[in-house]
Amino acid sequence: EGGVPLLEEGKLKVCTHLSYQPFQFERDGDVVGFDVDLVDLVAEELGVEQEIVNTPFETITTGAAFNTGECDLAAAGMTITPEREEVIEFSEGYFDANQAVLSKADSGISDEAGLAGKSIAAQTGTTGLQYAEENLGDAEVITYEDLPLSLQALQNGEVEAVINDNGVLYDFAKENTDYAVGFDIQTGEQYGIAAKKGNTALIVKVDEVIGAAREDGTYDGIYEEWFGT
Ligand code: ARG
Incomplete structure (x- = not known):
């Protein structure tokens, strides 16, 4: 089986941190989204079912979710960082x-200077929070456990702005036209799917499947489904 360690009970347990629309979110009782569709391709290739496990974001980024055996993979709109x-x-x-x-x-x-003296919501453990802490010293940064709580704080008037990844904020603004993305910050991030440190066999599989999906148009189809207008 290509060196991939046997998966328990024919399942691919995939950790994520809900909700992060359109990458992973609940709709009609199911978890759906861009990442979910991509990982479904991996599960299909391995002949198993994807089982999504919702867990705090930092459980994934610290590796705890893999070390305890809670999940085989994680897909959470998660940025690849050296740390x-x-x-x-x-x-x-x-x-x-x-x-x-x-x-x-x-x-x-409409720019960073415009945030001076304003309060801004950032999500715990994310690259957005890190950016805010390092660069938005003139604003009051308030952390929230997940994206929906950050957006709710904005809607409640608890904060005046939200920093997070462009994909999720543009998605929100599309459906909530009272809100808009005032500006982008070019951090040049890339999302990666993760596994337990050392489980390169499973990661090689993921790379193969996504590489093939990019070549045969499947990736573009999934992109269109979640980001098309
Ligand atoms: N891309 C950012 C990071 O990796 C935010 C990811 C948040 N993901 C989530 N599923 N809530 O730090």
Whole structure:
């Protein structure tokens, strides 16, 4: 079986951190999204079913979710970073991302200077929070456990802006036209699918499957489904 260690009970247990629309989110009782479709291709290739496990984001980035055997893979719109690469195994990049700042459409916040003296929500353990802590010193950064709580804080008026990855914030603004992305921050991130440190056999499989999907148009079809207009 290509050197991939036997998976327990014919399942591919995939950790994620909900909700991160359109990468992984609940719809009609199912977890769906771009990442889910991509990992389904891997499960199919291995002849098993993908079983999604919702877990705190930092459980994934620290490797704890793999070390306890809670999951075989993780797909969570997760950026490949040097720090994370030390403790988990990453696939090749499968999606380009940058940071973005969302606020009320009429807020006038259109650059970093415009955030001075304002409060901004960031998600625990993410690259967006790291960016805010390092670069947005003139703003009050407030952390929330997940994306929906960050967006809710904006809608409640608890904060005046949200920093997170461009894909999820543009998706939200598309459906909530009172809000808009005021500006993007070119952080040049790439999402990777992860496994337990040292489980290169499974990661090689992931890279093969995604590589093939890019070549035969399957990747573009999935992209179109979740990001097409
Ligand atoms: N890309 C960012 C990071 O890796 C945010 C990911 C958040 N993902 C999630 N499923 N909530 O830090």
